[in-house]
Amino acid sequence: MKPKVxxxxxxxxxxxxFGSYSFLESNVEYTDVAGAMKSQKKxxxxxxxxxxxxxxxxxxxxxxxxxxxxxSGRECKVVLDGAAPxxxxxxxxxxxxxxYMSDENYFHATxxxxxxxxxxxxxxxxxxxxx
Amino acid sequence: xxxxxxxxxxNLKKVFNRRTIFRNISFSVRFGEVLLVTGKxxxxxxxxxxxxxxxxxxxxxxxxxxxxxxxxxxARANLIGLVSPYLQMYDEFSAEENLQYALxxxxxxxxxxxxxxxxxxxxxxxxxxxxxxxxSSGMKQRMKYAFALAHNPxxxxxxxxxxxxxxxxxxxxxxxMEEQTQIGILIVATNxxxxxxxxxxxxxxxxxx
Amino acid sequence: MNVFKTVLxxxxxxxxxxxxxxxxxxxxxxxxxxxxxxxxxxKARIMFFHVPxxxxxxxxxxxxxxxxIKYLRKKNLDDDVRSASAAGLGFLFxxxxxxxxxIWAKFSWGTYWNWDPRQTSIFxxxxxxxxxxxxxxxxxxxxxxxxxxxxxxxxxxxxxxxFMFIMPRILSSLHPEPILNxxxxxxxxxxxxxxxxxxxxxxxxxxxxxxxxxxxxxxSHLNRIN
Amino acid sequence: MRKxxxxxxxxxxxxxxxxxxxxxxxxxxxxxISALVMFVVTTISIMVFALGxxxxxxxxxxxxxxxxxxxxxxxxxxxxxxxxxxxxxAMTLQxxxxxxxxxxxxxxxxxxxxxxxxxxxVLLYAxxxxxxxxxxxSIFIITIALxxxxxxxxxxxxxAIIAKANTKGTLYPVLSFPILLPLLLTxxxxxxxxxxxxxxxxxxxxxxxxxxxxxxxxTASSVLFEYIWKD
Numbered sequence: 160m161k162p163k164v165x166x167x168x169x170x171x172x173x174x175x176x177f178g179s180y181s182f183l184e185s186n187v188e189y190t191d192v193a194g195a196m197k198s199q200k201k202x203x204x205x206x207x208x209x210x211x212x213x214x215x216x217x218x219x220x221x222x223x224x225x226x227x228x229x230x231s232g233r234e235c236k237v238v239l240d241g242a243a244p245x246x247x248x249x250x251x252x253x254x255x256x257x258x259y260m261s262d263e264n265y266f267h268a269t270x271x272x273x274x275x276x277x278x279x280x281x282x283x284x285x286x287x288x289x290x
Numbered sequence: 291x292x293x294x295x296x297x298x299x300x301n302l303k304k305v306f307n308r309r310t311i312f313r314n315i316s317f318s319v320r321f322g323e324v325l326l327v328t329g330k331x332x333x334x335x336x337x338x339x340x341x342x343x344x345x346x347x348x349x350x351x352x353x354x355x356x357x358x359x360x361x362x363x364x365a366r367a368n369l370i371g372l373v374s375p376y377l378q379m380y381d382e383f384s385a386e387e388n389l390q391y392a393l394x395x396x397x398x399x400x401x402x403x404x405x406x407x408x409x410x411x412x413x414x415x416x417x418x419x420x421x422x423x424x425x426s427s428g429m430k431q432r433m434k435y436a437f438a439l440a441h442n443p444x445x446x447x448x449x450x451x452x453x454x455x456x457x458x459x460x461x462x463x464x465x466x467m468e469e470q471t472q473i474g475i476l477i478v479a480t481n482x483x484x485x486x487x488x489x490x491x492x493x494x495x496x497x498x499x
Numbered sequence: 500m501n502v503f504k505t506v507l508x509x510x511x512x513x514x515x516x517x518x519x520x521x522x523x524x525x526x527x528x529x530x531x532x533x534x535x536x537x538x539x540x541x542k543a544r545i546m547f548f549h550v551p552x553x554x555x556x557x558x559x560x561x562x563x564x565x566x567x568i569k570y571l572r573k574k575n576l577d578d579d580v581r582s583a584s585a586a587g588l589g590f591l592f593x594x595x596x597x598x599x600x601x602i603w604a605k606f607s608w609g610t611y612w613n614w615d616p617r618q619t620s621i622f623x624x625x626x627x628x629x630x631x632x633x634x635x636x637x638x639x640x641x642x643x644x645x646x647x648x649x650x651x652x653x654x655x656x657x658x659x660x661x662f663m664f665i666m667p668r669i670l671s672s673l674h675p676e677p678i679l680n681x682x683x684x685x686x687x688x689x690x691x692x693x694x695x696x697x698x699x700x701x702x703x704x705x706x707x708x709x710x711x712x713x714x715x716x717x718x719s720h721l722n723r724i725n
Numbered sequence: 726m727r728k729x730x731x732x733x734x735x736x737x738x739x740x741x742x743x744x745x746x747x748x749x750x751x752x753x754x755x756x757x758i759s760a761l762v763m764f765v766v767t768t769i770s771i772m773v774f775a776l777g778x779x780x781x782x783x784x785x786x787x788x789x790x791x792x793x794x795x796x797x798x799x800x801x802x803x804x805x806x807x808x809x810x811x812x813x814x815a816m817t818l819q820x821x822x823x824x825x826x827x828x829x830x831x832x833x834x835x836x837x838x839x840x841x842x843x844x845x846x847v848l849l850y851a852x853x854x855x856x857x858x859x860x861x862x863s864i865f866i867i868t869i870a871l872x873x874x875x876x877x878x879x880x881x882x883x884x885a886i887i888a889k890a891n892t893k894g895t896l897y898p899v900l901s902f903p904i905l906l907p908l909l910l911t912x913x914x915x916x917x918x919x920x921x922x923x924x925x926x927x928x929x930x931x932x933x934x935x936x937x938x939x940x941x942x943x944t945a946s947s948v949l950f951e952y953i954w955k956d
Contacts, residue, residue: 163948164948167944167945167947167948170940170941170944171657171941171944171945174936174937174940174941174944175657175660175661175937175941177933177937178661178664178933178934178936178937178938178941179660179661179663179664179934179937180933244609247609270610271609272608272609272610272613273607273608273609305642306640306641306642307640307641307642308576308641308721340816340956343820345816345819345820345955345956346955346956347574347955349574365822365823367819367820367821367822367823370820372820374816376813376816377813377816377817377820378812378813378814378816378817379814379817380746380750380812380814380817381812382750382753382754383749383750383753387749391742391745391746392817392821394738394739394742394745395739395742395743395746395818395821395822395826396735396739396821396822397734397735397736397738397739397742397822397826398735398738437817571952623903623906626902626903627903629899630899630900630902630903633896633899633900634886634887634890634896634900637887637890637891637892637896638889638890638891639891642956643889643956646952646953647886647889647890647953649952650882650886650949650952650953651886651900653945653949654879654882654883654904654942654945654946654949655903655904657941657942657945658879658903658904658907658938658941658942661907661908661934661937661938661941662906662907664934665907665910665911665934
């Protein structure tokens with residue numbers, strides 16, 4: 160009885176590690192601009208807001224337009240249905256959910272999520288300066 | 291045939307839902323002997339029978355089968371034949387199919403002539419191909435005897451052996467009991483003392499509180 | 500026990516007062532000030548409560564499973580009472596962690612619920628706890644209930660790691676790195692860290708006290724029935 | 726006593742016999758098969774009616790395929806244990822052989838059932854839902870095969886648990902869902918890869934994951950089954 164349990168536990172632990180190993184290598188599914196352009200489906204586009212470029216809320220169409228730069232530095236126009244989230248201006252990076260409109264050359268977002276700084280030390284000052 | 295076969299139980303105790311069914315049950319029974327288990331309804335007769343046949347584990351205490359060396363290595367299931375009101379046959383199968391499956395699930399190769407012989411012994415040969423669900427309760431009880439004896443167990447456990455049986459059936463049970471004492475151990479749990487002609491040891495579940 | 504209770508009471512009071520009361524300023528100059536966190540600001544204080552809740556829901560799940568295994572080995576029903584009580588508290592803390600997490604998510608990500616991997620995992624943990632109690636309530640014989648509940652929690656525990664690894668592949672997380680992160684760094688200043696660790700320790704103490712109490716209540720309840 | 730067979734030979738014969746007994750019984754009563762087939766037919770026809778002349782995007786369809794498979798498994802796979810328990814034959818079986826032989830016999834039965842149902846489901850899917858186009862059939866076939874094994878493995882142990890409980894029908898999906906979620910999510914992912922035309926080696930991560938899941942669940946179950954089975 161006892162050895163059986165030990166052997167079983169070893170197998171279980173070994174295969175949990177084996178199974179998860181392949182997945183540790185790649186974390187996909189957040190796409191960059193190039194990926195968003197290629198894909199037909201709804202994607203999550205991750206990048207930084209380009210503060211230098213124009214951005215603003217259009218009252219007529221009720222959309223918020225801004226420019227986004229991904230990790231490779233490629234830029235893209237994003238049009239969001241609705242207003243920008245509250246802490247948009249302070250976000251380190253943003254994630255836009257939606258799809259790329261290849262005809263009109265912009266990313267049409269239905270929702271924008273903001274990633275706020277979560278590192279509390281030192282960076283607090285840097286971010287403050289940026290704002 | 292293992293004439294050194296012996297079953298000994300020490301200080302068995304069973305608790306259900308924090309209620310003690312019985313405690314301090316000890317007995318010892320050897321080859322050729324008969325153990326009688328008596329007790330009122332709810333005193334735990336069937337529970338004790340299930341513990342002996344390894345369907346239930348005791349909460350405390352031990353039960354040991356000893357004899358020649360290989361007794362300990364054989365699974366308890368292969369040493370015991372059980373007849374009990376709780377035992378059910380697969381009623382979509384015929385008596386013959388039930389016995390075939392029973393033997394092959396035990397890991398043996400079913401021998402059809404042996405099965406027919408058994409069915410003859412319990413007077414079911416003429417109905418061997420009918421599904422068990424069409425049997426009367428007395429026939430089902432007799433079917434259980436064929437099931438219990440199919441693998442020639444050295445220990446036969448009978449819980450309420452004569453329930454639902456007519457006089458012919460009772461005679462058949464007496465015959466089987468007699469034969470069992472020649473080839474191994476017989477354990478009978480009943481309140482009807484006329485079920486057994488003789489016994490060597492007795493466990494009275496009423497005696498303990 | 501009384502000493503423990505008094506210490507716990509004083510400790511928790513101090514943790515709550517400090518966590519909510521210490522000033523948050525842009526440039527911490529004295530030891531009792533927290534650095535301000537842009538965008539989150541005062542709302543970041545929820546961290547002192549959210550993280551201990553999440554931690555305890557896992558601690559409770561593990562202790563419930565450990566006592567479940569112990570029951571399977573020794574068949575002592577007291578272990579089952581411990582296991583079930585831990586699971587009950589685990590469910591409570593898991594719920595609180597989910598709620599505080601959702602509030603924090605609203606501050607930080609702009610939405611209460613995003614099916615973020617971390618949110619989804621805690622949701623699955625809630626489902627497991629729910630299933631565990633549904634199973635327990637459907638079995639009458641205590642011994643049977645104890646073994647089946649223990650078996651279920653083990654099966655759930657061995658599949659849980661798979662879940663942790665599959666989720667990041669489907670969605671990468673916005674959630675901050677856990678405190679025990681891969682880089683081994685702590686992103687807090689000393690005061691925050693002390694308050695944070697005290698909170699963690701205090702809530703862990705609270706959990707063990709509640710657990711003990713729960714076990715005593717359940718046991719006396721069962722003794723009264725019989 | 727004659728020369729005894731090796732213990733593992735007896736064990737193997739025993740679990741195969743349990744599978745044969747269940748299969749024979751299923752052919753006679755058709756409890757599980759009829760439930761499974763009717764479930765798949767009704768669900769897929771509801772999907773077809775709901776879609777009307779519209780065609781759903783292919784990733785929605787690959788997700789829905791596993792929704793159908795999950796609920797089909799929930800409607801039929803518990804039968805093998807529940808039937809033993811309801812008719813009181815659990816004790817009969819317990820008297821005949823070891824818990825591990827019973828577990829593997831039942832697992833094998835559920836596996837055959839699951840593979841049959843999944844093949845049927847995929848066929849109906851291919852016929853009635855035109856939007857569902859598989860570009861890499863190798864990924865798809867392996868996913869269906871591993872998914873069936875994984876579903877059978879975890880459903881079998883959960884079925885053994887709920888067979889001892891009172892509210893069997895409702896409890897089954899409740900207990901199974903959190904256990905099956907990692908499996909289902911991976912299968913949906915792999916199916917999506919197959920419809921997107923990914924190369925076979927792009928899905929090795931998924932397959933490695935599925936195989937590990939199966940090994941872990943089967944190993945844990947074979948040890949734990951004894952505690953469920955014996956009162």
